[in-house]
């Protein structure tokens with residue numbers, strides 16, 4: 740893949756409220772195993788609101804973007820408290836419901852949301868690992884070390900806040916993410932074969948929960 744030379748002079752900086760739109764756009768562009776979520780979720784605005792909104796609407800902490808030449812290339816979003824995240828998500832949903840009529844794209848996207856409810860992702864104990872995160876880069880920005888720098892910045896912020904542990908969800912297919920998370924101390928704590936993406940992927944996936952203690956405590960054995 741050819742990369743613009745400008746990508747080399749990049750910076751990692753904390754998110755600003757004005758980043759919500761571009762971060763939501765990147766979430767959508769990378770929301771299907773690193774490719775566009777368009778194939779399973781036609782409503783890009785709803786996707787952005789649900790996947791990026793809560794972190795900008797009260798739940799996020801230690802969120803950063805990678806930027807080069809004034810262009811945002813990717814982000815790490817995280818919420819250190821699960822209940823606060825859920826409350827922010829509920830607010831985002833309530834605002835959407837009261838402010839816009841569902842379009843055909845919205846209705847077509849409901850299929851995926853129903854599948855998420857039916858095939859939930861595995862997760863670690865929220866008591867032991869109250870924080871969770873998302874990390875995504877545009878294709879041209881991958882493999883440059885930005886993912887590692889974003890994640891290191893986020894973990895340092897969580898440690899500064901005194902958060903005990905952090906978890907995330909990924910799949911066994913995502914070699915780059917697995918490699919990165921493992922090198923930064925995450926371990927697989929739960930896994931489940933899932934048909935969640937089968938209509939679009941054409942096969943089942945192995946859904947993984949990975950977690951890392953931030954206070955030196957042990958990682959509980961997989962249940």
Ligand SMILES: CC(C)(COP(=O)(O)OP(=O)(O)OC[C@H]1O[C@@H](n2cnc3c(N)ncnc32)[C@H](O)[C@@H]1OP(=O)(O)O)[C@@H](O)C(=O)NCCC(=O)NCCS
Nearest residue numbers: 773874875876881882883884885886887909915916918919
């Ligand atoms: C996963 C992702 C965040 C990694 O960020 P990145 O900037 O590409 O990765 P880095 O260049 O910082 O590499 C860090 C480590 O990741 C692993 N890694 C990165 N690319 C890899 C690849 N193509 N294959 C295997 N491992 C890879 C390696 O362990 C690497 O460490 P090393 O450089 O010491 O070998 C990025 O590729 C991405 O956004 N992918 C698409 C979206 C996604 O999958 N997000 C994660 C969802 S859980």
